[in-house]
Structure formats: C-alpha cells, structure tokens
Amino acid sequence: MTTAVNQAMVEKYKGNFLKEVTDNVEEGNWVKMCMQCGVCSGSCPLGPHWDHPPQELFMMIRANKREEVLSSTSMWMCTSCYNCVARCPRGLPITHIMHGLAHYGKRMGMKPKNQPTEKFGQMFWDNLIKKGRVNELKLGLGLYFKDGFAEGVKVSMGKQKLGMNMMKAKRMSPMEILGGHGVSDLSGFHAMLKKAEELEAARVGANTDAK
Amino acid sequence: MKIGGYLCTGCGIGDRLDTKSLESVAVREGRIGFCKTHDFLCSQAGVDMIKADMAAEGDDKVTKAVIMACSRRAKTESFNFGAVPTARVNLREGVIWIRPEGSEHDETTQEMAADYIRMGCAEVKAMQQADASGEQGKNNHIMVVGGGITGMTAALEASKAGYYASIIEKSDRLGGVMGQLKQRQPEHSPFQNPQDTGVAALIAAVEADDKITVYLNSTIAKTAGAPGRFEVDIASTVGAGTHAEFGAIVQATGFTPYDANNLPEFSYGKSPNVVTQLELEALARAAGDGPIKRADGKVVENVVFVQCAGQRSTKEGHLSYCSGHCCATSIKQAMYFKDSNPDIETTVLFDDIRTPGVGGENFYRSAQDKFVTFRKGKVSTVDVKGNELQVNFKDLILDEDAQMGADLVVLATGMLPNSGTDIDTMKDKDANGEVKVSVESILNLNYRQGPDMPQLVNGFTDSHFICFPYETRRTGIYSAGPVRRPMDAAQAQTDAMGAVMKAIQAIENSAIGRAAHPRSGDLSFPSFRKEGCTQCKRCTVECPFGAIDEDEKGYPKYNEARCRRCGTCMGACPVQVISFKNYSIETVGAQLKAVDVPDEFQEKPRILVLACENDAYPALDMAAMKRNESSAFIRVIPVRCLGSTNTIWIKDALGSGYDGVVMMGCKKGADYQCHFVKGSEMAHVRMAKIGDTLSTMNLEADRVAVHEVAITDIDRAPKLLDEMVEVINRVGLSPFKF
Incomplete structure (x- = not known):
C-alpha cells in the first residue's frame, strides 16, 4: 500500500534516496556523514535480531534501496538505549535517525505488517490523545488482546497475580476502565494536536511540491 | 701519563662491596696509576676531582680514566671527559642491583665486581684517544x-x-x-x-x-x-x-604513476572515459572554471572513483602497498565536480578510506557534507556500454554484487618510487x-x-x-x-x-670528522694494518653503508665521512687487522682475558655476554633497575653493534675457560631494528658457522647462543642468561680451565 504522498516523493527525488532522507527524515541530514565503521551495529544490544543494523541501513540509503529501507522492520527494533549514539565516532544521533526512518516509512504507508513495536506505538498514541493522559489499564489490556480474544484471555489470566498486587498497592485502579482521568483542558489539548498536524502537513506538503 | 681509577661508593656500592679490596684489585691487578674513592662520584665535587687530575701537569696528568660506578648508560653528562679514553665499570646495574643480599652471596658478588674492575682497567689500556682524520673540509x-x-x-x-x-x-x-x-x-x-x-x-x-x-x-x-x-x-x-x-x-x-595499462579489467585503454587520477587533473585543468568534460566533449554528470586500483592487492603485477595519497586525492577530485555543480553524481568506491595527516579527516567529512557518496565496495570490472560505462562491484557492507552506471571512471592507481x-x-x-x-x-x-x-x-x-x-x-x-x-x-x-x-x-x-648518527659525535673511525690484510674484501662487502671502497691495489679504502662507526668491518675481518682507536679487537679481547676464571673444582662457571650497547645492554640495565636477580657468573661486555663481534673473541673466550657465550643483538631481517641495518644479521650469519670451531674444540654447540633482543625485552633478556646458566649446569663446566 502506498500513499499519494509516497508517489509524490518518488516523483520528486527520482532515485536519490539519500537526498530524500536528508530532506524529510528527522535528523536524516546526518546519514551522509556515516563513515561505515560499524561501531553502531556492534554496539546494538538487539543488533543480531535486526534484519539490517544501522550501518547497513545507512549504506542501503546510499544504494537507493528506498523500498527495502522504508518497509524494513529493523528501525522499529530500536529500544532507544542510545549505546550507538554514545559510541558513534562521527557523532550521528543514530537512535533519532532510526525513529525518524520508522516514522517516515509509516507516513509513506510502507510500515511493516504485524510489527509489534509499530502496533504498540499506534495503540499508545490512540490511547494518549483521547484524554491527554495515558490510560494504563486500557493500554495494558489492549496490548494483551492485540493478537485476538482467546490469546488475550490467556495472557490476562497469566498476569492475574500482578494485576491484583498492583490494585492492592493502589498502583492501578479498576475504575479506569470506565473512561479514566484526563487533562483539565481537553479541548485545548486537542486543538494543539490539530495545529501540530496542520504544521506537519504543510512541511511535508512543501517538500512534495514539484520542483 | 697516568691511568686514574675512580671508585664510587654511593648508591649502595660501598655498603654492598668491600671497596678496600676492590681498590687494591684495580691498582695491583689492573695495574693502573691509582684508585681514588668518592662517596658521590657523579656530584660536582666528584667530577671536579677527576677533571683536576686530568688537568694536572707532568707525570701526574691523568690521560685515561676508569670510572667504577654505574652503567655507561647512566650519568653520561657527568662522566663525559671529551676525547680522554674512559672505561666505565658497571658496579651498580651490573653487580649490586642484580645480586641478592646475604652473606652466602657476598663472595661471588665481590668476585663479580673485581672482575669488572679488571676488565675496565684492561679495556682502557687498549684504548687510544680518538682523533678526527681531517679527511675533508666543509662544503656548504x-x-x-x-x-x-x-x-x-x-x-x-x-x-x-x-x-x-x-x-x-x-x-x-x-x-x-x-x-x-x-x-x-x-x-x-x-x-x-x-x-x-x-x-x-x-x-x-x-x-x-x-x-x-x-x-x-x-x-x-x-x-x-x-x-x-x-x-x-x-x-x-x-x-x-x-x-x-x-x-x-x-x-x-x-614517483612514477603506476601504469594503468596493467588494469585491463577496468577497461583502461579500451575506453577514453576510464582515466587515472593524474589524467583527470589534466581534464580538470583544461576545463578551467567551466564544467569538466570527457574526451568526447560530453559534460560529466556521473563520475565514479575506483580506489585502490591495482594496489593493496596480491595479484601479479599489482602493487602490494597503499600509496597513501589516493583517497584524499579522489576526495579532492570529487569536489572539483561537486563544487562546480552539486547535482553531478560523484561516488567513491572504497575499501578503506585512509586520509592521513592533519586535516585529512576534516577533508573527508567535508566531502560527505557536499554529498559525495562513499560506498564501501570492491570493484571487479568496468564494462564499456556504448558511450557509457558500467562499474561492477561487490558492496562490502550489504555483501552483494552491485552495478552502477557512469560517464567517467577515475582509477586511483599507486605510486612507484x-x-x-x-x-x-x-x-x-x-x-x-x-x-x-x-x-x-x-x-x-x-x-x-x-x-x-x-x-x-x-x-x-x-x-x-x-x-x-x-x-x-x-x-x-x-x-x-x-x-x-x-x-x-x-x-x-x-x-x-x-x-x-x-x-x-x-x-x-x-x-670536523665526527659521526653524524647514530653514534653522534664519535671521532673514532676504522683503520687497518696493511701488512696483515689479505685483500679478502669481506669488509667492503659487509659494510652496511658502502663506506669502504677498494684502492687500485685491492686494499680497502675507508671513507671516514661515510662511516657510521658500527664496527661491522672489524667483526668481519678474518685476520683482525681492522680497529678503531677506542674500540678494537684488543679492547674487547683484553676485557675477556682479564676475567679471573676459577679452576673447575671451585664450580664457578664463567659466561661471557656480548650485548649490543643500543638495545640489549640497556634492556639488561633496566632489568637491573627492577632488581631482577641474575647469576653471579655472567660477565657482560657491551659492543657497538653485534655486527662488530669478531669470531676471535668467541674462540679466545672458549679457549681460556669460559663455559658459555651469549650474544645479544637486535632484530634482523626485513623489519630489522638494528641501528646499523645489517650488523645483527651479519653477526647471526657468522655465528651460524661457529659450530665448526666448537666441534674442533670438542665443545657442545649449546655453549654459544645468539639472540635477538629488543630494548623492551626487560624481562626476557635476563631469562636468556638464566637459560645459559641452565645449559652449563646440564653440559658441565668447560674442560679448558687451567
């Protein structure tokens, strides 16, 4: 599935993916400065589980592998430990670039299917913007049931003891299921989000204009 | 005309050794003029005392000195008496610091000190004041x-x-x-x-x-x-x-640029659009401030740089080494394109980017900032496709074969000296x-x-x-x-x-007739006794510096100013006619003969150690500074270079009752560490033949050992001496003791 904006981007950059990343991905202007030493890949605690560690992603960007990069699950695996950022001899904000790439891939409609991080991220966002505060009970249950009802019941039963303990310690209220608490100025919060979305659309729109 | 002996009792020498008896060893056995003691010889007062003796008039004038104190590598400034022949007897690093305290050791430790004093006295007697030959004047x-x-x-x-x-x-x-x-x-x-x-x-x-x-x-x-x-x-x-x-x-x-015609795989010669870096410079100069054009006049829009073309390669006809400048040169040339038009595609296909020197890394970053694309890849071939080129390479990060098109391919070839x-x-x-x-x-x-x-x-x-x-x-x-x-x-x-x-x-x-290096300031130079010379030409062949020519009659002709004073010629000479005034067959020969070799019933072996004064000797000194204990039976003689070791010394030592000989020189071979390039190597070659001598003397081959010792071998060097002690324990004492 590709979006209209994706088509526009392909049209605009005509195979120069490095330039596209530089212009559009958060901290993407750093990608060209990678010197391919591989310290990031070696430092990543989850590295062995990535299809393409950061060093490879950066090289794929230079090799114009747009489709492969943007639909990759790799950058979604980043846990923001910042090991790579701390160690990069060239000072690249690699963690931020990973999140930037994930976000950009999602915006281009190329997010990977059934990627748990991506699913949870969306769930978190949807949960958050309803009331301006995260409803942990709903978020937790939503996560348990993400793979279907039967699986959800199984996971929930398994976590029963944890839930009871949290309630006893007043760390979780069962009443949250009814809607839960929110920010005091909810309409103002929603107005802020709307404005931010407008600004973002304008920025991306500016970049997708024909040359 | 007098030889003065000066015994220092500082640094614990006086506490550990019987200095009264050492004084009498120096005077009676060493047969020098006198022996003075001082409790702090390297102090101003001590040095002034020596200088006063040297400045004295008439028969009291000291013309040669024996300093019985620390290693010759210590206090070199204090004990520098110019041209006056001076022997340094190493009682501190050579004796007391490597010997354990305790009455059971006192006898052998004292014998060690006495031997070194005898050796110093014998050496200085064989030394003469070195003077420049005045062979040439100054030409600016x-x-x-x-x-x-x-x-x-x-x-x-x-x-x-x-x-x-x-x-x-x-x-x-x-x-x-x-x-x-x-x-x-x-x-x-x-x-x-x-x-x-x-x-x-x-x-x-x-x-x-x-x-x-x-x-x-x-x-x-x-x-x-x-x-x-x-x-x-x-x-x-x-x-x-x-x-x-x-x-x-x-x-x-x-240098001469490597001939790119050896690189047909990159289509050099097949297409005018495959050029070397130097040829690109010509295109860039021809372009002036305008866009760089190919030979056919087309403006270049897509250029690929192939790094390490025909170099850092094991292939026949390629250069094995890195030429050092080519990465930065390609970066610079990519900028020729990018600075004139940022839309020109410039790709550098590299194996390792190496930008040595101050600012190299900044220059590399600057190119990245200008959107020069760097891809780690090894180029296999360049194909000509009509007017275009196709570069085939293996992407070393993504581990896959890849291709890219190009208008112009630039080969980073190497340099030949x-x-x-x-x-x-x-x-x-x-x-x-x-x-x-x-x-x-x-x-x-x-x-x-x-x-x-x-x-x-x-x-x-x-x-x-x-x-x-x-x-x-x-x-x-x-x-x-x-x-x-x-x-x-x-x-x-x-x-x-x-x-x-x-x-x-x-x-x-x-x-002024001095050596420039590594023996800076050395005024000595080799000379030979013409009557004894057999014109074998070994000295002229073995000199690592080509300092010796032959005269019309085939005798060696020394060129003092070309000489580094290593003594490799002296070590090479089969008839021992080559010598320096202050370093000769006699100065070392007299030392090893001055050692008191106890008879076999005393069970005190003697091991001669000939150590290169540049590396092995300081390594032993440093081991002594760490108070690394060594045998009391070793007698160390520093040599200018192991290459100056003449086999006569080994024969003399073994013939006069020494039980073993250890030689320590620097690392030889292609990655040599010898100050005199070939000295250590020559010594190893000569000593490989010492086996014959040993067998004619009916001695075990193990009694002579040659080692490569670096200045950093502080722990290893004394162990090599211990090994020889073990060998002697195993094979027994020499039968040549009298």
Whole structure:
C-alpha cells in the first residue's frame, strides 16, 4: 500500500534516496556523514535480531534501496538505549535517525505488517490523545488482546497475580476502565494536536511540491 | 701519563662491596696509576676531582680514566671527559642491583665486581684517544636531485638555513607531478576545500633565491667522494656538462604513476572515459572554471572513483602497498565536480578510506557534507556500454554484487618510487654473467656497492623508519618525498625539511670528522694494518653503508665521512687487522682475558655476554633497575653493534675457560631494528658457522647462543642468561680451565 504522498516523493527525488532522507527524515541530514565503521551495529544490544543494523541501513540509503529501507522492520527494533549514539565516532544521533526512518516509512504507508513495536506505538498514541493522559489499564489490556480474544484471555489470566498486587498497592485502579482521568483542558489539548498536524502537513506538503 | 681509577661508593656500592679490596684489585691487578674513592662520584665535587687530575701537569696528568660506578648508560653528562679514553665499570646495574643480599652471596658478588674492575682497567689500556682524520673540509653546498615540490622545498629550506643548494632536474621545467595538478588538498584549517597547489609560488621563490642554482634538462653522470666532499658530474641534454662539489645530497626524485595499462579489467585503454587520477587533473585543468568534460566533449554528470586500483592487492603485477595519497586525492577530485555543480553524481568506491595527516579527516567529512557518496565496495570490472560505462562491484557492507552506471571512471592507481637501480638485484647475474638492469641509475655513485641507494622494500629507499626517518644507508645522502615511502604533498614537504636538516648535520659533522648518527659525535673511525690484510674484501662487502671502497691495489679504502662507526668491518675481518682507536679487537679481547676464571673444582662457571650497547645492554640495565636477580657468573661486555663481534673473541673466550657465550643483538631481517641495518644479521650469519670451531674444540654447540633482543625485552633478556646458566649446569663446566 502506498500513499499519494509516497508517489509524490518518488516523483520528486527520482532515485536519490539519500537526498530524500536528508530532506524529510528527522535528523536524516546526518546519514551522509556515516563513515561505515560499524561501531553502531556492534554496539546494538538487539543488533543480531535486526534484519539490517544501522550501518547497513545507512549504506542501503546510499544504494537507493528506498523500498527495502522504508518497509524494513529493523528501525522499529530500536529500544532507544542510545549505546550507538554514545559510541558513534562521527557523532550521528543514530537512535533519532532510526525513529525518524520508522516514522517516515509509516507516513509513506510502507510500515511493516504485524510489527509489534509499530502496533504498540499506534495503540499508545490512540490511547494518549483521547484524554491527554495515558490510560494504563486500557493500554495494558489492549496490548494483551492485540493478537485476538482467546490469546488475550490467556495472557490476562497469566498476569492475574500482578494485576491484583498492583490494585492492592493502589498502583492501578479498576475504575479506569470506565473512561479514566484526563487533562483539565481537553479541548485545548486537542486543538494543539490539530495545529501540530496542520504544521506537519504543510512541511511535508512543501517538500512534495514539484520542483 | 697516568691511568686514574675512580671508585664510587654511593648508591649502595660501598655498603654492598668491600671497596678496600676492590681498590687494591684495580691498582695491583689492573695495574693502573691509582684508585681514588668518592662517596658521590657523579656530584660536582666528584667530577671536579677527576677533571683536576686530568688537568694536572707532568707525570701526574691523568690521560685515561676508569670510572667504577654505574652503567655507561647512566650519568653520561657527568662522566663525559671529551676525547680522554674512559672505561666505565658497571658496579651498580651490573653487580649490586642484580645480586641478592646475604652473606652466602657476598663472595661471588665481590668476585663479580673485581672482575669488572679488571676488565675496565684492561679495556682502557687498549684504548687510544680518538682523533678526527681531517679527511675533508666543509662544503656548504647541498645537491638536491629532483625539482618537484619536495626538491624545491628542500632547496628553499637549505637556503633559509644559510646553505647553498643546487637542484638537478631531468625535465625542462620545475614543478614535478604537483605542477600537473589543478589544486591540492587543503593545508590549513578548516580543511574543507581544495586549495592552490602553490607550485608557481615555489618556482618563483626558487628562481629569486641567489643561493639556489637550478640545472634543468640535467642528470647525474657520476657521484664520487663522501659527505663533505662529493664530486659530481652533471650531464645536460641541451648543453655541456658541469662538474660540481657538494657537501651532502638530498634525493627527491619522487614517483612514477603506476601504469594503468596493467588494469585491463577496468577497461583502461579500451575506453577514453576510464582515466587515472593524474589524467583527470589534466581534464580538470583544461576545463578551467567551466564544467569538466570527457574526451568526447560530453559534460560529466556521473563520475565514479575506483580506489585502490591495482594496489593493496596480491595479484601479479599489482602493487602490494597503499600509496597513501589516493583517497584524499579522489576526495579532492570529487569536489572539483561537486563544487562546480552539486547535482553531478560523484561516488567513491572504497575499501578503506585512509586520509592521513592533519586535516585529512576534516577533508573527508567535508566531502560527505557536499554529498559525495562513499560506498564501501570492491570493484571487479568496468564494462564499456556504448558511450557509457558500467562499474561492477561487490558492496562490502550489504555483501552483494552491485552495478552502477557512469560517464567517467577515475582509477586511483599507486605510486612507484624513482629510486634508480636496485643494487641488490644487480648482484644476481644471469647464466651468461650478464647483469640485467632495466632502470637507469639516478645518482651513479662510484661506490663499490652499487650506483644507487639500497632499497628497503618495494623499491623505496627508506632506511629505519622508526629510529631514523630520512636516513638512508648511504651517509650524507638523504631521500625525501615519495621516493622514500608513499606519501602526499604535505608529507613530502615536511620530509624535505627533515632531509635538509639531516644534510646540514652531515655537512657540519663531516667537516670536523665526527659521526653524524647514530653514534653522534664519535671521532673514532676504522683503520687497518696493511701488512696483515689479505685483500679478502669481506669488509667492503659487509659494510652496511658502502663506506669502504677498494684502492687500485685491492686494499680497502675507508671513507671516514661515510662511516657510521658500527664496527661491522672489524667483526668481519678474518685476520683482525681492522680497529678503531677506542674500540678494537684488543679492547674487547683484553676485557675477556682479564676475567679471573676459577679452576673447575671451585664450580664457578664463567659466561661471557656480548650485548649490543643500543638495545640489549640497556634492556639488561633496566632489568637491573627492577632488581631482577641474575647469576653471579655472567660477565657482560657491551659492543657497538653485534655486527662488530669478531669470531676471535668467541674462540679466545672458549679457549681460556669460559663455559658459555651469549650474544645479544637486535632484530634482523626485513623489519630489522638494528641501528646499523645489517650488523645483527651479519653477526647471526657468522655465528651460524661457529659450530665448526666448537666441534674442533670438542665443545657442545649449546655453549654459544645468539639472540635477538629488543630494548623492551626487560624481562626476557635476563631469562636468556638464566637459560645459559641452565645449559652449563646440564653440559658441565668447560674442560679448558687451567
């Protein structure tokens, strides 16, 4: 599935993916400065589980592998430990670039299917913007049931003891299921989000204009 | 005329040793004039006492001294008495620091100290005051071979220092390779953009300098002489030749670009659009401020740089080494394109980007910032597709084969040193006795060992890159720039400055007959007893520095100013006729004979240790500083270089009852650490043949050991001595004790 904006981007950059990343991905202007030493890949605690560690992603960007990069699950695996950022001899904000790439891939409609991080991220966002505060009970249950009802019941039963303990310690209220608490100025919060979305659309729109 | 002995009792020497008895050993057994003790000999008072004795008049004047104190490597300033022959008896590092305390050890420790004193006294008696030969005067003129930026920089630096220079340039213009470039890498912060080569300014400065003479269209027909008195015939292709005299020589003959015709896989020669870096410079210069065009006139829109083309490769005909400048050169050339039009695709296919030197990394970053694409890939082939090229390579990060199209492909080929004839291959004659030399000589030295400088590796004329950069194996001749090792322009210019400073050092030292290096200030030089010489030519062959020629009658002819004073000739001489005034067969021979060898019933073996004074001896000293315990039966004699070890010493030692001999020299071979290049190697070769001597004496081969010891082998060096003690314990004492 590709979006209209994706088509526009392909049209605009005509195979120069490095330039596209530089212009559009958060901290993407750093990608060209990678010197391919591989310290990031070696430092990543989850590295062995990535299809393409950061060093490879950066090289794929230079090799114009747009489709492969943007639909990759790799950058979604980043846990923001910042090991790579701390160690990069060239000072690249690699963690931020990973999140930037994930976000950009999602915006281009190329997010990977059934990627748990991506699913949870969306769930978190949807949960958050309803009331301006995260409803942990709903978020937790939503996560348990993400793979279907039967699986959800199984996971929930398994976590029963944890839930009871949290309630006893007043760390979780069962009443949250009814809607839960929110920010005091909810309409103002929603107005802020709307404005931010407008600004973002304008920025991306500016970049997708024909040359 | 008197030999003065001075025994220091400081640093614990007086506490650990019976100094009264040592004094009498020095006077009665060492037979020197007197022996004074001082409780702090290296203090001003102690040194003044010695100097007063040396300044005395008449019979009381001390003309030779034996300092019985610490190692010769310690307190060198205090105990420097100029030309007065001085022996240093190492009682501190050599005895008390390596021997354990306790009454059970006192006897052997005392014997050790007494032996060293006997040795010192014997040595100083065999020494004579070294004086310069006065072989040559001073010549302030430096010959610079090559008129590229290295040569021009060298000439200008010489002039700035007040010396004269002559540039000998084969072509009809100054500037060399650098003069063919559009721009060079940046030399100054922020190191972001290419800059002017500066060649025009250098040429103007050289031409304006009245201390510099330029010989264009000229080569060297003959070089004779030695530092301080080089006689050179300069040949000219356009006019009559000239004869000139020089004090020192800087060879800055630069490099020849690798012949890209050896790279058919990259379609070089098949397509005019595959060029070398130097050819791209020509295209860039032709373009001026406009866009760079290919040979067919098309404006280049997509250029690919192939790094390490025919170099860092094990393939036949390729260069095995990295030429050092090509990564930064490609970065610079990519900028030629990017700076004129940022939309031009520039891709550098590299294996490792290497940008040595100050600012190299900044320059690399600047190119990345300008969107020069760097891909780690190994190019296999370049295919010609009509007017276009296709570069096939393996992406080394993504581990896959890849292709990319290009208008123009630039090959980063390497550099070959212009070092003239390889004098080592000249020795290999073919079946008809013909010597095949395909390369013309540059210096045309009339030295016995060949017309050019010896090459270290891959044809480069480097000598010892760690200890003595700029040095070559021909004293007074220094190589600078890419003829010494692969390098870029900035390094070549620094190199030129270094080489000129060395040349000046050689001029000044040879004028007063001193060694410039590594034995700086040494006034001694080898001489030989003509009556004894058998004209075997071994000294002339083995001299690592080509210092010895042959005269008309076939006798060795020494050139003091070319000599480094290592003594390799002295070690080589089968009839022991070569000697230095203060270092000879006798000075060492007398020492080893002065040792008191106890009879076999006392069960006290004696082990002779001949240690290189540059590495092995300080390693033993440092082991002593760590109070590393050693056997009381070793007797160490430092030698200038293990190469100066004459087999007669070994025979004498074994014949007079020593139980073992340990020789310690520096690392030999291609990555040698010998200060004198071949000395250690020669010693190993000679000692490999000592087995025959041992078997005729009916002695076990284990009794002689030769080791390579580095200055860092502080823990290992004493262990090697322990090993010999174990060997003696195993094979038993020598039957030659009397």
